[in-house]
Amino acid sequence: ATSAAGTAVLPLFNSKEPNNQIRVVPPNGSGLASALVTLPSTINGDTTINVQLQQTHTLSGVITDRAGNPVAGLQITLSDSSSEAKATTNASGEYALALPDGTYNLTLLYEANIQSADLPRVFEFNGESVVVSGDQTKNYVLRTNEVTVNVVGPDGSPVSGASVETVNDTAGETTSLFGTEVRGLVIRDSGGATSAAGTAVLPLFNSKEP
Numbered sequence: 514a515t516s517a518a519g520t521a522v523l524p525l526f527n528s529k530e531p532n533n534q535i536r537v538v539p540p541n542g543s544g545l546a547s548a549l550v551t552l553p554s555t556i557n558g559d560t561t562i563n564v565q566l567q568q569t570h571t572l573s574g575v576i577t578d579r580a581g582n583p584v585a586g587l588q589i590t591l592s593d594s595s596s597e598a599k600a601t602t603n604a605s606g607e608y609a610l611a612l613p614d615g616t617y618n619l620t621l622l623y624e625a626n627i628q629s630a631d632l633p634r635v636f637e638f639n640g641e642s643v644v645v646s647g648d649q650t651k652n653y654v655l656r657t658n659e660v661t662v663n664v665v666g667p668d669g670s671p672v673s674g675a676s677v678e679t680v681n682d683t684a685g686e687t688t689s690l691f692g693t694e695v696r697g698l699v700i701r702d703s704g705g706a707t708s709a710a711g712t713a714v715l716p717l718f719n720s721k722e723p
Contacts, residue, residue, distance in 0.1 A: 514540075528556045536597075537564050544569055546596050546613045567596070567613035574651040575606045576690075578631040583607075584655055586625060591617040591643055610645075617643045619691055628703045631657060631716050633679075638688070638697030653690050657716040662704060664711045671711025678703035679715070686718035 515521045523535065531554040539545035545566040553560060572591075576584045583606025590599045591610055596617075598610040619640040628634045632655065664672045684698040704713035 525552075525556060527558075528552070529554065535562075537566065539566055546611065547598065549592075549595055549597055551594075569611040569613055570645055571609055571611050571648050572645050572651060573607070573609040573649070574653065576602055576608060576653050576655055577606055578629065579654060579656050580631050582629075582631065584623075584632065586623065587655070588620075588622040590620040590622075591645070592620070593617050612645045614646050615644075617641075617645065619643045619693065619695060621690065621695060621697070628705065629716070630714070633657070633699040633702035633716055633718075635700040635702075636686070636697060636718075637700065638686075638690075638695040640691070640693045640695035642693050643691045651691065655690060656688060657718055660704075660715040660717050662707075662713050662715060664707050664713070671707070671709065673707050673709045673711060675707040675711070675713070676703075677705070677707060677713040677715065683717070683720065686720045688718045 533552045535550050535552060537548045537550060539547065546569040548564055548566055550562060550564050576587060578584055583604065585602055585604045585606060587602045589608055589610065590597065591612055593615060596612055598612045600608045600610050602608045621638040623636050625634050662677050664675045666672050679699065679702040682698045682700050686699055687694055687696050699717065702715055702717065704715040707713045
């Protein structure tokens with residue numbers, strides 16, 4: 514941690530690699546943003562790096578699925594070349610991200626232990642142009658489509674208890690969140706077992722991939 518003079522010392526060997534970065538994380542409650550700082554491309558001796566932290570604003574709200582249920586465990590990252598904030602929605606679907614004003618790239622990662630009726634079990638999406646400007650409260654719906662699969666036997670009668678799930682990663686899926694289109698892939702999705710009517714439902718995002 515930095516001293517009362519705001520100083521910390523990193524012991525590093527000589528280096529000629531470009532784009533190496535350090536992360537500076539301010540104390541909790543300081544109201545300051547974390548910073549990503551690119552190191553000098555060449556370090557051949559003792560070096561001083563000055564980092565000026567920026568005041569943060571809070572982007573917060575609740576994320577629900579199409580049925581209105583809170584989406585818990587959704588990992589959200591907003592980042593640009595100099596700042597990054599991460600949050601995971603809680604059991605009520607609430608999130609809070611503290612960042613300086615700016616425009617950020619978005620990453621979403623969701624890995625559920627149990628398949629939801631309204632969301633794929635595992636998915637990852639990326640987007641851009643998320644704007645943070647002052648403190649904001651934004652609630653969003655992570656919307657999927659219901660893809661109904663009817664399974665019948667040779668005689669056309671319903672087959673109950675058949676397992677229905679995606680075989681491979683389904684790429685090119687899209688949805689809208691934080692006011693921008695996000696694109697990515699569903700890594701695992703299951704409609705569970707077919708009902709007595711031979712029906713199972715897969716929750717899938719919009720897709721244009723063959």
